Amino acid sequence: xxxxxxxxxxxxxxxxxxxxxxxxxxxxxxxxxxxxxxxxxxxxxxxxxxxxxxxxxxxxxxxxxxxxxxxxxxxxxxxxxxxxxxxxxxxxxxxxxxxxxxxxxxxxxxxxxxxxxxxxxxxxxxxxxxxxxxxxxxxxxxxxxxxxxxxxxxxxxxxxxxxxxxxxxxxxxxxxxxxxxxxxxxxxxxxxxxxxxxxxxxxxxxxxxxxxxxxxxxxxxxxxxxxxxxxxxxxxxxxxxxxxxxxxxxxxxxxxxxxxxxxxxxxxxxxxxxxxxxxxxxxxxxxxxxxxxxxxxxxxxxxxxxxxxxxxxxxxxxxxxxxxxxxxxxxxxxxxxxxxxxxxxxxxxxxxxxxxxxxxxxxxxxxxxxxxxxxxxxxxxxxxxxxxxxxxxxxxxxxxxxxxxxxxxxxxxxxxxxxxxxxxxxxxxxxxxxxxxxxxxxxxxxxxxxxxxxxxxxxxxxxxxxxxxxxxxxxxxxxxxxxxxxxxxxxxxxxxxxxxxxxxxxxxxxxxxxxxxxxxxxxxxxxxxxxxxxxxxxxxxxxxxxxxxxxxxxxxxxxxxxxxxxxxxxxxxxxxxxxxxxxxxxxxxxxxxxxxxxxxxxxxxxxxxxxxxx
Amino acid sequence: xxxxxxxxxxxxxxxxxxxxxxxxxxxxxxxxxxxxxxxxxxxxxxxxxxxxxxxxxxxxxxxxxxxxxxxxxxxxxxxxxxxxxxxxxxxxxxxxxxxxxxxxxxxxxxxxxxxxxxxxxxxxxxxxxxxxxxxxxxxxxxxxxxxxxxxxxxxxxxxxxxxxxxxxxxxxxxxxxxxxxxxxxxxxxxxxxxxxxxxxxxxxxxxxxxxxxxxxxxxxxxxxxxxxxxxxxxxxxxxxxxxxxxxxxxxxxxxxxxxxxxxxxxxxxxxxxxxxxxxxxxxxxxxxxxxxxxxxxxxxxxxxxxxxxxxxxxxxxxxxxxxxxxxxxxxxxxxxxxxxxxxxxx
Numbered sequence: 008x009x010x011x012x013x014x015x016x017x018x019x020x021x022x023x024x025x026x027x028x029x030x031x032x033x034x035x036x037x038x039x040x041x042x043x044x045x046x047x048x049x050x051x052x053x054x055x056x057x058x059x060x061x062x063x064x065x066x067x068x069x070x071x072x073x074x075x076x077x078x079x080x081x082x083x084x085x086x087x088x089x090x091x092x093x094x095x096x097x098x099x100x101x102x103x104x105x106x107x108x109x110x111x112x113x114x115x116x117x118x119x120x121x122x123x124x125x126x127x128x129x130x131x132x133x134x135x136x137x138x139x140x141x142x143x144x145x146x147x148x149x150x151x152x153x154x155x156x157x158x159x160x161x162x163x164x165x166x167x168x169x170x171x172x173x174x175x176x177x178x179x180x181x182x183x184x185x186x187x188x189x190x191x192x193x194x195x196x197x198x199x200x201x202x203x204x205x206x207x208x209x210x211x212x213x214x215x216x217x218x219x220x221x222x223x224x225x226x227x228x229x230x231x232x233x234x235x236x237x238x239x240x241x242x243x244x245x246x247x248x249x250x251x252x253x254x255x256x257x258x259x260x261x262x263x264x265x266x267x268x269x270x271x272x273x274x275x276x277x278x279x280x281x282x283x284x285x286x287x288x289x290x291x292x293x294x295x296x297x298x299x300x301x302x303x304x305x306x307x308x309x310x311x312x313x314x315x316x317x318x319x320x321x322x323x324x325x326x327x328x329x330x331x332x333x334x335x336x337x338x339x340x341x342x343x344x345x346x347x348x349x350x351x352x353x354x355x356x357x358x359x360x361x362x363x364x365x366x367x368x369x370x371x372x373x374x375x376x377x378x379x380x381x382x383x384x385x386x387x388x389x390x391x392x393x394x395x396x397x398x399x400x401x402x403x404x405x406x407x408x409x410x411x412x413x414x415x416x417x418x419x420x421x422x423x424x425x426x427x428x429x430x431x432x433x434x435x436x437x438x439x440x441x442x443x444x445x446x447x448x449x450x451x452x453x454x455x456x457x458x459x460x461x462x463x464x465x466x467x468x469x470x471x472x473x474x475x476x477x478x479x480x481x482x483x484x485x486x487x488x489x490x491x492x493x494x495x496x497x498x499x500x501x502x503x504x505x506x507x508x509x510x511x512x513x514x515x516x517x518x519x520x521x522x523x524x525x526x527x528x529x530x531x532x533x534x535x536x537x538x539x540x541x542x543x544x545x546x547x548x549x550x551x552x553x554x555x556x557x558x559x560x561x562x563x564x565x566x567x568x569x570x571x572x573x574x575x576x577x578x579x580x581x582x583x584x585x586x587x588x589x590x591x592x593x594x595x596x597x598x599x600x601x602x603x604x605x606x607x608x609x610x611x612x613x614x615x616x617x618x619x620x621x
Numbered sequence: 622x623x624x625x626x627x628x629x630x631x632x633x634x635x636x637x638x639x640x641x642x643x644x645x646x647x648x649x650x651x652x653x654x655x656x657x658x659x660x661x662x663x664x665x666x667x668x669x670x671x672x673x674x675x676x677x678x679x680x681x682x683x684x685x686x687x688x689x690x691x692x693x694x695x696x697x698x699x700x701x702x703x704x705x706x707x708x709x710x711x712x713x714x715x716x717x718x719x720x721x722x723x724x725x726x727x728x729x730x731x732x733x734x735x736x737x738x739x740x741x742x743x744x745x746x747x748x749x750x751x752x753x754x755x756x757x758x759x760x761x762x763x764x765x766x767x768x769x770x771x772x773x774x775x776x777x778x779x780x781x782x783x784x785x786x787x788x789x790x791x792x793x794x795x796x797x798x799x800x801x802x803x804x805x806x807x808x809x810x811x812x813x814x815x816x817x818x819x820x821x822x823x824x825x826x827x828x829x830x831x832x833x834x835x836x837x838x839x840x841x842x843x844x845x846x847x848x849x850x851x852x853x854x855x856x857x858x859x860x861x862x863x864x865x866x867x868x869x870x871x872x873x874x875x876x877x878x879x880x881x882x883x884x885x886x887x888x889x890x891x892x893x894x895x896x897x898x899x900x901x902x903x904x905x906x907x908x909x910x911x912x913x914x915x916x917x918x919x920x921x922x923x924x925x926x927x928x929x930x931x932x933x934x935x936x937x938x939x940x941x942x943x944x945x946x947x948x949x950x951x952x953x954x955x956x957x958x959x960x961x962x963x964x965x966x967x
Contacts, residue, residue, distance in 0.1 A: 045964050190962075239967055243960045253958055260954050267712050287945035288952035292938060294711055296704065297737040304701040305708030308677070311695060312713040334698050427954040463675050463693040463709075463716050471641070471687045473696025474680075483643070484688070 019078030021086030026095030031173035036073025047234030050077040053085035065127035079233040083533035087608035097128035118151035157215040171212040178216025245422040247415040250389035252282035258397035262433035267309035276347035299327035313462035335406040342406040359604025360414035363580035380557035384532035387422035404457035441467025449482040456501040512561035517550030524571035538612035634665040652803035652829035679726035683750035686721040700731025714935040736793040754835035796821035802828040804843040855924035860892035903927035
């Protein structure tokens with residue numbers, strides 16, 4: 008008999024699933040995410056996994072987490088701290104206790120709090136038994152035992168049975184948030200259709216988790232988060248790296264150029280390679296090179312041959328590619344370089360996020376070597392950003408760096424995806440064959456200062472290019488002093504002229520003039536937007552602008568900066584954009600920095616903005 | 622032997638068509654001139670359209686080569702010609718791609734790319750100009766310089782053990798491995814043609830004299846007085862013989878090669894018959910690498926060490942794409958963008 012329960016309506020909720028790497032928390036999280044998306048919530052997610060593939064079981068190093076923020080209102084981030092924390096063992100509680108709201112709910116698997124697990128987590132006392140969790144509502148469930156009991160008559164080994172325990176938690180959460188379970192049932196059928204025993208076990212435990220909520224007295228409050236009001240359309244869930252891969256395929260299709268990716272595996276960029284390797288039916292060629300240098304130089308070769316050529320990497324790989332970036336700059340050929348930033352320097356924090364490669368993108372090469380830079384601001388925005396990077400690259404005959412980061416690369420959000428017909432064509436033209444007697448000039452230029460893309464196999468266009476300084480128009484080697492200065496200025500002007508072909512900067516939220524402009528770039532978009540919006544609602548006359556084009560800047564940026572008394576530039580680094588802005592516009596822009604491998608919390612941004620306004 | 626072949630488009634090309642208007646900047650007397658000449662001589666014989674040929678180089682004296690050859694070309698960065706060429710060939714399998722590199726470019730800074738190119742077996746021709754010295758940086762020892770080499774950076778002699786480029790290429794599972802020299806135009810032309818005709822990665826090591834920083838490094842093999850005794854020219858199906866009157870031969874004693882004298886009782890029937898398709902023999906003969914100063918050293922082999930057939934990377938890449946398209950049909954962007962699960966908000 009079901010007990011009397013009360014249902015609370017919530018505008019938004021943040022849930023974090025945390026457990027051992029082998030506990031299936033990523034899967035549990037994605038299932039709840041899909042369920043929320045299909046139900047019609049707006050949402051944002053962020054997985055948080057350890058750098059080690061299989062750290063020792065039960066240790067803090069092995070804790071894997073998945074955070075989901077969903078709501079009936081617009082959601083811009085995966086949430087600062089959680090309302091509900093699911094912990095499968097002691098280590099998961101230990102590493103996440105800082106991330107839960109006072110008064111929040113902790114759902115704990117008691118089997119993960121035995122003496123052995125406490126020891127593995129270096130905990131001297133059992134937090135579930137002592138009074139350290141008095142500020143929270145703790146729901147203790149022996150998930151391991153309940154799972155085993157639900158499966159007593161199933162012919163599976165204990166290990167395989169225990170593997171179902173994440174489904175118990177998922178079922179319980181579905182009950183707690185008043186959800187249907189159809190999507191997960193379908194998912195399990197698709198996944199385990201060929202293993203009837205495993206399928207039956209998972210379904211049974213999922214339902215057992217749901218029934219547990221329904222029939223026990225442990226808990227009698229349920230929650231409901233209504234559908235969000237979102238623009239009408241067809242949606243899907245998308246992660247940043249997925250969106251980047253899709254954007255590349257789309258740019259290839261809309262430019263008519265075959266796509267070539269030269270890449271070397273590196274966290275957190277590898278998923279772009281994985282995805283593109285699947286898209287062979289689009290003619291995509293992926294080349295897993297022997298190192299980062301071969302990855303970019305093979306792409307340079309493919310670009311010379313007329314492909315939409317791309318290389319994907321993260322900071323350390325970017326460092327290795329710098330000489331080749333200089334070559335692409337002097338060759339003046341298209342190339343898209345994608346840096347999914349992570350914490351640095353050196354190997355740094357491979358699975359954590361950071362925005363500290365902006366200087367590297369701006370300045371990290373020998374000689375005067377300006378390269379246009381585009382940045383993506385959210386998981387789905389990676390699609391638009393990479394599309395724009397491709398457009399600039401092939402239309403201006405220039406390498407372009409796209410900066411994303413680990414936070415948006417692995418985060419997910421609903422995406423009202425475009426139709427092919429809605430995407431703007433990327434018009435390009437290769438140089439035409441030459442008639443007998445005509446001489447081809449490989450460094451002749453158009454009004455954008457871009458040179459012809461003359462691909463091998465075209466009659467009469469035989470020419471040689473290389474890394475030595477060029478004479479303009481002819482492309483011949485030249486060591487003339489005046490020529491070098493001329494060419495350095497010309498390559499810079501070529502980059503600056505891109506400003507004539509990009510949209511003007513817009514204000515994202517807030518008034519067009521006022522006390523404070525919060526200027527951001529990249530993956531901090533959601534947090535900045537959420538913070539500024541909330542302060543706007545509180546009556547503060549502040550605005551938020553977010554940069555897509557980092558180099559060159561939109562032409563009206565200087566004007567915008569002058570419309571505010573103060574400019575605050577929050578970044579997940581030690582202050583990089585702020586220095587570039589100060590240098591270029593001579594304004595007293597203020598920095599706000601966080602360098603913890605973590606994204607900004609809305610709350611800390613709001614505090615900082617309030618303090619700035621004092 | 623000014624043979625001409627009509628290209629597929631009906632044009633008759635000559636060596637002159639491959640000369641550019643650029644002033645050649647190699648030192649007078651450099652071995653590179655001869656190699657350039659032999660390449661320009663064989664190019665018209667390939668039946669290719671001029672615009673379908675691409676020369677890619679890295680950095681070093683040899684890497685100036687593309688500037689002097691009227692085809693498409695790229696003078697890339699140090700050591701990376703092989704990688705640039707791999708991307709180009711993957712993207713455009715129909716092009717004839719040639720890599721010009723040197724012992725520093727291809728075996729030191731770019732050694733990694735060289736071995737990976739060979740194992741992948743792109744259908745390209747690697748011309749490795751080996752002069753056993755760094756010329757462009759003015760005279761440091763290279764990874765092929767012999768031990769004890771006194772050079773700018775090794776005033777007391779080099780303590781580096783040198784690479785054996787042929788053995789290295791075989792170790793990387795190259796499908797065509799050959800050696801020639803700048804001072805034997807006929808042999809070099811022949812090896813260039815063989816390299817081109819091989820479908821797969823062709824690795825051709827060319828001994829090239831740097832008359833400024835390492836003059837006469839290969840004189841034992843190139844000079845009339847010693848060439849016949851020190852250079853062993855391998856011919857498919859023929860016994861390994863050398864010497865002024867071809868009086869010396871190589872015999873295999875188990876797996877150990879020994880020199881025998883045909884004028885002193887040895888029989889031609891007992892000699893090693895060269896078989897470029899035999900990997901075991903190729904591995905043994907690739908190790909004829911002792912310096913001429915070593916007592917009892919074997920002669921240095923020239924010609925094709927090894928040749929085999931294996932599918933090329935670019936062919937397999939294209940096949941895989943064709944197979945997926947024939948199984949699934951051409952990709953539809955709208956379907957891809959929608960993914961597997963969508964929902965509608967009214």
